Amino acid sequence: MWIVIMLMLYQIGAWHKIEVQEEGIYKIDASQIGISGIDPTTIKLYNGGSKMVTDSLDVLREIPIYVFPDTSVLFYGTSLGGWGKNGESFLNPYTSTNVYWLTYNGVSGRRDSISGSLIQEASACFFDTLHIEEDSSCPAQSGLGWIWEKIERSSASNSLKRDYTFDVQGVYKDSCKIKFAVYGWYTDRTLEMDEMRNIWHNIRMYLNGTVFFDTNWQGEQEYPLIFEHDALGLHNGLNTFTIELYKGTSTGRDIIFFDYFEVVYSKNYEAYDGNLRFSEGDSLSNDLRFTLQGFQEVPIIFNITDPVNPKRVYEVQFVSDTVKFQGPGGVYFASTNFKTPIIKGESPYNLRSTPQSLDCIIITHPDFLSYANNLKIHREGQGLQTGVFSVSDIYNNFSWGLENSPYAIKNFLTYAYDNWNQPRYCLLLGAGTYDYRSLLDKNRVPPYESGYRVGE
Numbered sequence: 001m002w003i004v005i006m007l008m009l010y011q012i013g014a015w016h017k018i019e020v021q022e023e024g025i026y027k028i029d030a031s032q033i034g035i036s037g038i039d040p041t042t043i044k045l046y047n048g049g050s051k052m053v054t055d056s057l058d059v060l061r062e063i064p065i066y067v068f069p070d071t072s073v074l075f076y077g078t079s080l081g082g083w084g085k086n087g088e089s090f091l092n093p094y095t096s097t098n099v100y101w102l103t104y105n106g107v108s109g110r111r112d113s114i115s116g117s118l119i120q121e122a123s124a125c126f127f128d129t130l131h132i133e134e135d136s137s138c139p140a141q142s143g144l145g146w147i148w149e150k151i152e153r154s155s156a157s158n159s160l161k162r163d164y165t166f167d168v169q170g171v172y173k174d175s176c177k178i179k180f181a182v183y184g185w186y187t188d189r190t191l192e193m194d195e196m197r198n199i200w201h202n203i204r205m206y207l208n209g210t211v212f213f214d215t216n217w218q219g220e221q222e223y224p225l226i227f228e229h230d231a232l233g234l235h236n237g238l239n240t241f242t243i244e245l246y247k248g249t250s251t252g253r254d255i256i257f258f259d260y261f262e263v264v265y266s267k268n269y270e271a272y273d274g275n276l277r278f279s280e281g282d283s284l285s286n287d288l289r290f291t292l293q294g295f296q297e298v299p300i301i302f303n304i305t306d307p308v309n310p311k312r313v314y315e316v317q318f319v320s321d322t323v324k325f326q327g328p329g330g331v332y333f334a335s336t337n338f339k340t341p342i343i344k345g346e347s348p349y350n351l352r353s354t355p356q357s358l359d360c361i362i363i364t365h366p367d368f369l370s371y372a373n374n375l376k377i378h379r380e381g382q383g384l385q386t387g388v389f390s391v392s393d394i395y396n397n398f399s400w401g402l403e404n405s406p407y408a409i410k411n412f413l414t415y416a417y418d419n420w421n422q423p424r425y426c427l428l429l430g431a432g433t434y435d436y437r438s439l440l441d442k443n444r445v446p447p448y449e450s451g452y453r454v455g456e
């Protein structure tokens with residue numbers, strides 16, 4: 001297998017690791033990575049699938065891009081959160097930085113595009129979902145189940161309100177649906193189990209000061225309770241979502257955990273800050289004519305219905321801030337305000353290119369490499385062939401650059417066992433905590449955890 005990889009390395013130029021934090025269209029100037037003067041048709045971009053769980057057999061997949069004649073590159077970058085096929089939101093618990101890999105030379109790269117025949121006008125608005133979630137607290141100390149905040153009303157207080165503001169643009173109608181996730185908590189640990197189950201959580205929800213939902217329930221939950229209700233009064237700019245814990249007929253104090261909320265609203269095709277993400281119909285529907293407003297110049301548009309196969313839209317008409325184009329139904333991203341990714345000269349193949357013969361593998365954080373090398377000398381004095389590997393290299397090679405993934409370590413060990421000489425010992429050197437993203441603490445070598453239980 002390594003011979004095939006070595007041959008591949010001869011055919012390509014240097015690798016560049018491209019890091020992105022949020023969804024958008026990104027631009028890489030040729031000067032940023034020293035690729036001026038090369039054949040621009042051979043520039044290629046890859047991604048490992050942007051998945052939370054990676055497997056040792058996963059391969060990098062090529063992502064279609066757009067390359068200007070001066071070899072600067074435009075690509076659509078996804079975030080590590082979003083919506084699955086079932087419409088449920090997801091968030092990678094290990095890292096918020098997505099990684100792409102750029103190289104050049106050899107065969108031509110993918111430049112997928114779409115065009116379509118003009119059949120029918122798209123509607124004047126579409127449904128968009130804002131997912132608003134912060135991971136600030138981890139009561140279960142389980143890295144897969146973070147909450148936004150614990151909200152506690154004391155027994156002396158009749159009401160406690162918490163406000164959460166969010167920004168929204170392009171509101172077409174003021175009516176929307178708001179979905180939110182909360183957990184009840186036992187309010188008094190000194191009570192017997194049956195008594196605790198009888199304690200009521202009374203909540204009211206507000207949008208911009210107006211109540212849209214009032215409910216109560218009893219006890220404590222392992223998984224979030226998800227409520228969804230219609231609300232009115234959504235407007236452009238800053239809006240306020242409020243949770244109130246109120247006493248009602250309950251006698252004691254009350255505690256809930258707030259996790260996230262979502263706003264589903266109708267949105268017009270108006271760009272904000274040079275960006276517009278929009279969707280209408282699906283890829284099986286007839287071609288549509290889309291009309292976008294609010295761009296100061298002709299935007300670059302990608303069809304991102306399949307986010308790892310973005311297709312650039314050609315033939316975009318631009319007349320006095322109105323953009324028209326035709327294409328199949330689905331999801332699109334249009335931009336004149338390109339983001340700049342972080343670029344590093346690292347490789348996704350350096351650990352796979354040379355087979356090794358080792359008895360002992362030491363995996364550690366870059367901070368501890370010198371200590372690990374001392375241990376390696378000691379072990380080699382005992383006759384054990386020892387290799388020291390940094391978690392950074394392991395992430396690049398075995399989770400395609402996604403950091404803090406315990407699956408990367410598992411995939412690396414699987415690879416070493418299957419392709420090298422079946423090493424016998426492995427040492428993980430460095431503290432590991434449930435706090436994968438080092439939000440509260442510093443994680444050095446991530447442990448594997450399973451389960452999402454918050455009410456522990």
Ligand SMILES: [Ca+2]
Pocket residue numbers: 133134135145146147148259260
């Ligand atoms: Ca959460």
